[in-house]
Amino acid sequence: MASPVWHPFTQHGLQEPVPLVTHAQGAALHTADGRRVIDAISSWWVTTHGHCHPRIMAAVRAQTEKLDQLIFAGWTHEPAEQVAAGLVEIMPCELTRVFFSDSGSTCVEVALKMALGYWSNRGSDRQRILVMEHSYHGDTIGAMSIGERGVFNKPYEPLLFDVGTIPFPTGDGAATLEALETACRSGAAAFIVEPLLLGAGGMLVYSPDLLRSMAEICRRHDVLFIADEVMTGWGRTGTLLACEQAGVVPDILCLAKGLTGGSMPLAVTMAREEIFMAHWSTDRAKMFYHSSSYTANPIACAAAVANLAIWREEPVRERIAALGARQQAMLDRLAQVPGLVRPRRCGTVAAIDVEARDGGYLSNLAPRLMALFREADVLLRPLGNTIYVMPPYCLDEADHAQIEAAIVRGVEAVRA
Numbered sequence: 001m002a003s004p005v006w007h008p009f010t011q012h013g014l015q016e017p018v019p020l021v022t023h024a025q026g027a028a029l030h031t032a033d034g035r036r037v038i039d040a041i042s043s044w045w046v047t048t049h050g051h052c053h054p055r056i057m058a059a060v061r062a063q064t065e066k067l068d069q070l071i072f073a074g075w076t077h078e079p080a081e082q083v084a085a086g087l088v089e090i091m092p093c094e095l096t097r098v099f100f101s102d103s104g105s106t107c108v109e110v111a112l113k114m115a116l117g118y119w120s121n122r123g124s125d126r127q128r129i130l131v132m133e134h135s136y137h138g139d140t141i142g143a144m145s146i147g148e149r150g151v152f153n154k155p156y157e158p159l160l161f162d163v164g165t166i167p168f169p170t171g172d173g174a175a176t177l178e179a180l181e182t183a184c185r186s187g188a189a190a191f192i193v194e195p196l197l198l199g200a201g202g203m204l205v206y207s208p209d210l211l212r213s214m215a216e217i218c219r220r221h222d223v224l225f226i227a228d229e230v231m232t233g234w235g236r237t238g239t240l241l242a243c244e245q246a247g248v249v250p251d252i253l254c255l256a257k258g259l260t261g262g263s264m265p266l267a268v269t270m271a272r273e274e275i276f277m278a279h280w281s282t283d284r285a286k287m288f289y290h291s292s293s294y295t296a297n298p299i300a301c302a303a304a305v306a307n308l309a310i311w312r313e314e315p316v317r318e319r320i321a322a323l324g325a326r327q328q329a330m331l332d333r334l335a336q337v338p339g340l341v342r343p344r345r346c347g348t349v350a351a352i353d354v355e356a357r358d359g360g361y362l363s364n365l366a367p368r369l370m371a372l373f374r375e376a377d378v379l380l381r382p383l384g385n386t387i388y389v390m391p392p393y394c395l396d397e398a399d400h401a402q403i404e405a406a407i408v409r410g411v412e413a414v415r416a
């Protein structure tokens, strides 16, 4: 019987194969038909240390013996308290408050609501949100509103709210800074941006200097600076946070994906004390009106506690540096392959473009490549003509070589 499952970002009409994965370990996925597939995109950017990290799995098992779920409005539990305390310790000290939710999209929605709540509770009418061209912040209505508009959200456009968009930086980025300055001057509640690396927009990279300048412009105009580090956080860009490389501390910080090492759905929105205090009152109307059923689920929090311990006690930063160096070496070789252009890297993320010949060639390129990679037992999911590799930090040299070989052969095949 055909499966009743309706998969995300999947055109079922094309009847592409949907492999069944039975178990995973480290960077490897094992399928029901006996294949070992390398997870070269960390199961869509979430798996940081590797699949089924023993410490995270043990923490989850232990938590299942104690407390499964708890209402979080007005109640609390040990794992949530430990995650919050651990985050305050490891993240910039200005970020003193931790609000839990369950996905990248929802922690972004929370960030937007915090920003508007901040201004509203202070009696200001600032409401406009500023965004960067080509950004991605999630697939809920608010998150889509602040993201790039395109074929993926066209039908829902009537539901999306209006935002101010500044251009993605090119050259020295002067046009971007000027547009941000102008937009801030005419009054805005907040500017939200993916620091250093725009993921779903095509693995687009910009400099820490520009990030710092953008944050300074926001500060000067009293516009809240929201860093969406859902993808860039937890070492992806080479440092714990991408903002670190620019010496920037955001007013609001969004974290999800790697928060549990990529094992359980959990997200947080961290805020500076002023934003929390704008909601602190004896007036109930000023409280922060947001909650979802599984806010701070204890089992997910236990996974996050284990992730924080791994960051404290294992040589995670050394693994990231080593992986980044190997990614660079791979890129240097791939840049010599005919048809591959614009190699770029941000920390552990390597990306390169397949030279576009014409529109028709382009439109089919990503699915064709993806199928070729799948046949080579490598999970890669090109974004348009951009091939990128974003592996778990435990990826070994042999698996790395297999990824590179699959890319070389895949590109040769589509160009033949």
Ligand SMILES: *Cc1c(COP(=O)(O)O)cnc(C)c1O
Pocket (backbone or CB within 6 Å): 103, 104, 105, 106, 108, 136, 137, 138, 139, 194, 199, 200, 228, 229, 230, 231, 232, 256, 257
């Ligand atoms: C993945 C992503 C999100 C959305 O996270 P989900 O957990 O998929 O909802 C938001 N922002 C960025 C930058 C992302 O990469």
